[in-house]
Amino acid sequence: MQKDSGKTALVVEGGAMRGIFAAGVLDAFMEQSFLPFDMVIGVSAGSINAAAYLANQHGRNYKVFTDYSLRPEYISWKKFLRGGHLMDLDWSWDITGRELPINADSLFKKNIDFEIGITRNSDGSSKFIQASPENLSDVMKASCSVPLFYRNFLKVDGEIVADGGVSAPIPVERAIEKGATKVMVIRSRKSDYRMKNGNENKLSRFLFRKHPGLAKAIQKRPDTYNQTIELINHPPAGVEIIDICPADSFSTKRFSQDKEILDRDYKLGKEQGIEAIERW
Numbered sequence: 001m002q003k004d005s006g007k008t009a010l011v012v013e014g015g016a017m018r019g020i021f022a023a024g025v026l027d028a029f030m031e032q033s034f035l036p037f038d039m040v041i042g043v044s045a046g047s048i049n050a051a052a053y054l055a056n057q058h059g060r061n062y063k064v065f066t067d068y069s070l071r072p073e074y075i076s077w078k079k080f081l082r083g084g085h086l087m088d089l090d091w092s093w094d095i096t097g098r099e100l101p102i103n104a105d106s107l108f109k110k111n112i113d114f115e116i117g118i119t120r121n122s123d124g125s126s127k128f129i130q131a132s133p134e135n136l137s138d139v140m141k142a143s144c145s146v147p148l149f150y151r152n153f154l155k156v157d158g159e160i161v162a163d164g165g166v167s168a169p170i171p172v173e174r175a176i177e178k179g180a181t182k183v184m185v186i187r188s189r190k191s192d193y194r195m196k197n198g199n200e201n202k203l204s205r206f207l208f209r210k211h212p213g214l215a216k217a218i219q220k221r222p223d224t225y226n227q228t229i230e231l232i233n234h235p236p237a238g239v240e241i242i243d244i245c246p247a248d249s250f251s252t253k254r255f256s257q258d259k260e261i262l263d264r265d266y267k268l269g270k271e272q273g274i275e276a277i278e279r280w
Contacts, residue, residue, distance in 0.1 A: 006238075007038040011172050014044025014165040015188030016087070016146065017069060017194075017256045021246045022046060022186045023061040023258025024269020025276065026053040034277050039113035039178060041128070043164035044185070047116040047143045050135065054114060055107040060100060060125040066262050068096055072144075075255055086149040086255070093141050104133040113178075117164030117171050118156055120144050124217030126167040126175055129156065147214060148207060160211070167217045169225045171231055176239055184242045184280065185232060195222040196230065242267050244276045 013020050026049055035053075042050035052060040068074060070150065073091045079085035107114070114131040116139045129139045135156075142154045142166040155161050168174065175183050197219075204218035217224075235241045252265045 006034055007179045009035045009175035009183045010040045010123050011168045011175055011181035011185045012042040012046030013188045014046045016045055016254045018188035019045030019049055019066045019265050020262050021188055021269040022049040022254055024266040025186050025244055025273035027058050027277050028270040028273025030056055030058045030075055032277055041115045041174055043117040047140045051102050054110055055103040057103055062266055065258055085151050089141055089152045096161050104136055108133055117168045118161040118166055119217055120165040121160040121162055121211040121214040123212035124167055134229050143268050162214055166221055170228045172228055181238055182240045187245045195225040197222050244272055
């Protein structure tokens with residue numbers, strides 16, 4: 001039971017194309033007019049899903065994942081192998097900003113505390129930015145700028161930054177620090193998933209030698225992720241955490257381009273969104 005003095009929070013994980021699950025969950029929330037949160041925190045693709053939810057733009061991110069993100073201009077291994085972006089955020093931000101913009105007026109009328117996480121390249125630490133109509137687009141883009149797969153490094157408040165999911169993959173700790181005693185977490189991995197060191201992590205010192213803080217954060221990321229799962233499973237006294245994880249049938253991968261799979265996992269998200277409302 002939530003304490004009267006506590007706050008409620010929604011935390012939305014990223015995961016590139018795996019964000020289709022959260023898009024489904026949050027569309028289900030919108031269909032049920034379910035918005036009981038004092039604060040919302042998103043990182044990477046989770047920030048985009050959170051923004052569309054707060055703006056009450058039902059179906060917006062379903063279209064992003066199943067239309068814009070499937071176009072060859074966005075994900076291209078051919079371009080990547082030739083030295084370009086694997087994920088062309090510049091193209092994506094430009095076209096969706098013109099054709100499918102986030103409704104900032106609707107989002108900020110709700111007066112809900114909305115933070116977006118980014119990673120400082122200087123020391124690899126997390127930084128959480130209070131979203132505003134003026135900074136929303138730029139901060140979301142920075143939070144989604146996956147190192148290596150997006151070749152550019154962006155600046156926020158004069159600092160060079162990268163994907164918020166590097167330093168804080170699931171920012172539950174941030175929600176608790178801000179006084180949340182009841183936290184709903186939308187994840188993009190199955191409940192039994194634990195992160196292991198992959199080649200990207202092992203090579204980070206070389207790949208990001210000009211950004212040693214970022215390299216260190218990438219190397220630490222498996223430990224950071226797994227410690228957060230422990231926090232979710234064993235929250236501190238007085239804190240309740242409701243965890244929404246994709247079911248075992250979830251099969252979308254980081255760079256999935258199969259619309260049939262994306263459609264199926266979006267529907268899975270909607271089903272689990274309805275179940276989550278009942279658990280709240």
